[in-house]
Amino acid sequence: MDTLERPATVTGSQRTEIEAQRQATHETHRATVPAMEALLYQPIPILDHGFVRVIDYMGDDAAVVQAARVSYGAGTKKIREDAGLINYLMRHRHTSPFEMCELKIHVKMPIFVARQWIRHRVANLNEVSGRYSILDNEFYMPDSDNVAAQARTNRQGRGDVLNTGEAARVLQILRDDATRSYTHYEEMLNEIDGQIVDPERQGLARELARMNLPVSLYTQLYWKIDLHNLLHFLNLRAAPHAQYEIRMYAEALIGVVKQWVPLTYAAFMDYRMGAYELSAKGLAAVRRLLRGEQVERESTGMSPGEWRELMETLER
Amino acid sequence: MDTLERPATVTGSQRTEIEAQRQATHETHRATVPAMEALLYQPIPILDHGFVRVIDYMGDDAAVVQAARVSYGAGTKKIREDAGLINYLMRHRHTSPFEMCELKIHVKMPIFVARQWIRHRVANLNEVSGRYSILDNEFYMPDSDNVAAQARTNRQGRGDVLNTGEAARVLQILRDDATRSYTHYEEMLNEIDGQIVDPERQGLARELARMNLPVSLYTQLYWKIDLHNLLHFLNLRAAPHAQYEIRMYAEALIGVVKQWVPLTYAAFMDYRMGAYELSAKGLAAVRRLLRGEQVERESTGMSPGEWRELMETLER
Amino acid sequence: MDTLERPATVTGSQRTEIEAQRQATHETHRATVPAMEALLYQPIPILDHGFVRVIDYMGDDAAVVQAARVSYGAGTKKIREDAGLINYLMRHRHTSPFEMCELKIHVKMPIFVARQWIRHRVANLNEVSGRYSILDNEFYMPDSDNVAAQARTNRQGRGDVLNTGEAARVLQILRDDATRSYTHYEEMLNEIDGQIVDPERQGLARELARMNLPVSLYTQLYWKIDLHNLLHFLNLRAAPHAQYEIRMYAEALIGVVKQWVPLTYAAFMDYRMGAYELSAKGLAAVRRLLRGEQVERESTGMSPGEWRELMETLER
Amino acid sequence: MDTLERPATVTGSQRTEIEAQRQATHETHRATVPAMEALLYQPIPILDHGFVRVIDYMGDDAAVVQAARVSYGAGTKKIREDAGLINYLMRHRHTSPFEMCELKIHVKMPIFVARQWIRHRVANLNEVSGRYSILDNEFYMPDSDNVAAQARTNRQGRGDVLNTGEAARVLQILRDDATRSYTHYEEMLNEIDGQIVDPERQGLARELARMNLPVSLYTQLYWKIDLHNLLHFLNLRAAPHAQYEIRMYAEALIGVVKQWVPLTYAAFMDYRMGAYELSAKGLAAVRRLLRGEQVERESTGMSPGEWRELMETLER
Secondary structure: OOHOOOOOOOOHHHHHHHHHHHHEEEEEHHHHHHHHHHHOOEEEOOOOOEEEEEEEEEEOHHHHHHHHHHHHHOHHHOOOOHHHHHHHHHOOOOOHHHHHHHEEEEEEEEEHHHHOOOOOOOOOOEOOOOOOOOOOOOOOOOOHHHHHHEEOOOOOEEEEEOOOOHHHHHHHHHHHHHHHHHHHHHHHOOOEEEEEEOOOOOOOOOOHHHHHEEOEEEEEEEEEEEEHHHHHHHHHHHOOOHHHHHHHHHHHHHHHHHOOOOOOOOOOHHHHOEEEEEEEHHHHHHHHHOOOOOOOHHHHOOHHHHHHHHHHOOOO | OOOHHOOOOOOHHHHHHHHHHHHHEEEEEOOOOOOHHHHHOOOOOEEEOEEEEEEEEEOOOOHHHHHHHHHHHHHHHHHHHHHHHHHHHOOOOOOHHHHHEEEEEEEEEEEHHHHHHHHOOOOOOOOOOOOOOOOOOOEEOOOOHOOOOEEEEEEEEEEEEOOOOHHHHHHHHHHHHHHHHHHHHHHOOOOOOOOEEOOOOOOHHHHHHHHHOEEOOOEEEEEEEEEEHHHHHHHHHHOOOOOOOHHHHHHHHHHHHHHOOOHHHHHHHHHHHOOOEEOOHHHHHHHHHHHHOOHHHHHHOHHHHHHHHHHHHOOO | OOHHOOOOOOOOHHHHHHHHHHHHEEEOOOOHHHHHHHHHHOOOOOOOEEEEEEEEOOOOOHHHHHHHHHHOOOHHHHOHHHHHHHHHHHHHHOOOOHHHHHHEEEEEEHHHHHHHHHOOOOOEEEOOOOOOOOOOOOOOOOOOOOOOOOOOOOOOOOEEEEHHHHHHHHHHHHHHHHHHHHHHHHHOOEEEEEEOOOOOOOOEEEHHHHOOOOOOEEEEEEEEHHHHHHHHHHHHHOOOOOHHHHHHHHHHHHHHHHHHHHHHHHHHHHHHHHEEEEEEEHHHHHHHHHHHOOOOHHHHHOHHHHHHHHHOOOOO | OHHOOOOOOOHHHHHHHHHHHHHHHHHEOOOOOHHHHHOOOOOOOOOOOOOOOOOOEEEOHHHHHHHHHHHHHHHHHHHHOOOHHHHHHOOOOOOOOHHEEEEEEEEEEHHHHHHHOOOOOEEEEEEEEOOOOOOOEOOOOOOHOOOOOOOOOOOOOOEEEHHHHHHHHHHHHHHHHHHHHHHHHHHOOEEEEEEEEOOOOOEEEHHHHHOOOOOOOOEEEEEEEEHHHHHHHHHHHHHHHHHHHHHHHHHHHHHHHHOHHHHHHHOOOOOOHOOOEEHHHHHHHHHHHHHOOOOOOOOOOHHOOOOOOHHHHHHO
């Protein structure tokens, strides 16, 4: 069977380990979130071979509130219940209390996604190393629904989906090149499944042989981040202009956040994901519109792109 | 009773909250450390009014090992047991697996200690704000054993303990000035224990009135940090040249680390706290000494200070 | 003469050094901004004894553009001139090109301002150390125009200015306590202007004696930060809810930014300082208003505070 | 001509731009290092197609000294000249003054090197984006002297160089697969040198087509970092266990540091690159050896690997 065809799952030994972790139950005095306990360790499948698994978490909505009350005093206790305080913190970008929660995940994704991911510097990470280990034969192949042409209006994105014939041709190229590069990787290593292939030959160093592998190869990382920086990551990577592949991971993680810290999730959706920032010029234009003025772009000082975006956002 | 005299404890309402947290027990599938569960929430007294309390933790020694094995591959599983792998990581400064554990504490300390503490930037923190809250009447007064003269040989440290008369005089000044500054703080606020003192007067804004308080005043913070950065902090702040007051906190936290991650603790003591770094010149000198050469400082290129330190370290 | 009265200037030896630095001229192939060259080293006075001085800078508006074109490709060269590209980057929060410029300043400010300042972690800093040095006798005393009561509607801020009698009383307290604490500091040190006062007495260690000094004392730091993080700092610290004292520094630095990177400055004023973020609920309300609907707060899901702020912002 | 064969140079338009930058001379009052001015903008060739170019710098050895004197006081001025102070700072890991200098470079390197590079988080960076731009047809091909077998004693490194026949075979595979992957990249894009190839076909989105390219492809980045973090990077990446390819970049950058801040360079070589850290156990063993004892490994508590390394380092 073609390894590129195999289903998006963890290996047998990983599955056994996951089951063991999920069986083990301990007593703790720490803050605990039952919905996260239900999620722990289980892979959430993403793309064709990828996943996200929650490995550990620290804190909950109450931990955000607790830290805020240290800073802003006991007075906050009386006048606001937790949801109101969390909304207030999110709205006014009092970000430090959200840093008091922490998430650790195990994530498997293509290298080109990992290269976008790793740009977020305020996080902890361990990635599989191709210097120490022989990398697995797993490559990302998009669904034909996602094989799209270069966008014409947007320099960084995708436009229309390719027609069936074109898409098939692209997938054939990607598949063939990935298969060949991995076969050559093993040939250069002179090792398959831990066995030397040809005892007469020397195997190339792993750190060199991996050079031949494309950025569609899957890699894995353990990644740990605080809630504030996670939300910042999600706000950028779940946005419409983010590349589809990383967006799938971001959307899955937004689902995790919803289970973990539901009040913070609600505030995040209202004040970040669904929010729209008016520039000074945009605000002036909205005020004029609300006074019933007829407003022409030229009189606002806004560029055509900004004006178009503003009008679309305001549903004019 | 003079508030400066009151014992180093938490308030009554804090004590009730701590008891409630320690009673509450939850089930979890997460990594759990029984010795840390026993420590959770309880204040460890430090100096005259300070404390450290563990609020939450993520991970254990096994979490360090797990992250290392992601990076360095399954091969590590066979050849090294956990302690050996942790020693290897510490010794070769493979620091990222230690970032996979996280500690959250509540700490109460004088402002001048907090100002040293906060220099460590890779951490999360919420501090009591003197803009929002009326600050508590608690000041650090050193034990007379710690009232020392300026060191003569070391520009940054303390020398001999002052004689009894001098120490008493110093403590009297510190005590009087602290008491007066706090009385004036309340007078400017025109508020004591939540009650307006003189309804005819306006109270000064809190953010201004606090200007009068000295840096011996106690402040409080919630502080969260990963294990790698915590060890870096402890290595600097538990060192002999660190100021005595912050060193007391660092030593208490080293005790917490010992309970939390005993294998990491042992590696830290061997490869960091007890280690000594030979410079290139120092190494050359040691090699010559081991060959039985007579070595004069002038021939080593080392400064007098370095040479003296090396000779002391080598017990020559 | 009372040292608290002395004008907001640098010392004589500092003035000589500044003049020497301003005289020295070198040739460079690096990006150079004439308006910044004119500013270099000169103290910009702030509050009663504070200042900001530009010590060094790296890059200019063109350096932002250059870095953006590395990421986003040569295509950007044709379609956008520099100002348009900088606006685009600011508006879409493509923050990394702004990290390619760097500013280094020398700043003198009260300790309570420094404690707010230092919360910004992504910066480099060296502060005067009270362990090594004897701290200068300079304390912040607010103008009587800034001696204000606690705000009633806003938990963190100032309200009305105190009446003349109350203000004078506050200033008298602040002045007396500062003077006394400094006199006692010198007495404990047993040293004035580098001279031992009483050869029979031991001087207390500097690191202990400083405990007596209030947070109104001036401290000094060298501070270095990239342009992106500087703008983030300024956006928070020049905002109306920031404490007046730190706001004075932020406003001075906004003036420096205007000289240094005028295109970035203009984009910052439009897309950050003057901007307003509509939440998802706020945006829905604005759309309804623009369609001519009568909108009641209750139907929007917004809190009273949010609704009031939105209505004020929209000038309804 | 095979593009893989083309010499390690910048393009013609880049060369013109570099010449223009090197011709332009400005006057400045900032700290200037003539040796760095001579280096500015010029590519230092590395590997077959890579380079490092200095784009800008801030500060010099004197800027380190200046920042240290802010922290540690004017007293340092009298007793130590600059070199001594820099040695002192390096030796005692007073790292913050070294953060006061900053370097900006333009660097071209294979993707697998960039992935190691980017693990250093305390830096600013802009990388060429394969979403916006069509990536250049340049791949790293090792010299046959660097085509080595997997090391047997060291899990992460290289062992003996492959024999001529094996090396030729490896290079043939790498070359063929790189050429084919790039040809297919262009075919999927349906665009060569800015020209549509087949007007009847749709071109695949750039962000998808790049998936086919191997990690031997060259990428480019602008990278900015402070001197302290640069030295930390160099200490790790110029070490013997670092992968050969990134080590070549690190060694070139050490050469830049030598030109830029010669006193800091000398201290770095003595106290970091040439230093050796004795663990507590290692130090105890050295003390015993110096007393003339016969020391067996078993009596030291050291592992066989540590003991062997210590004995080699001490040249026993």
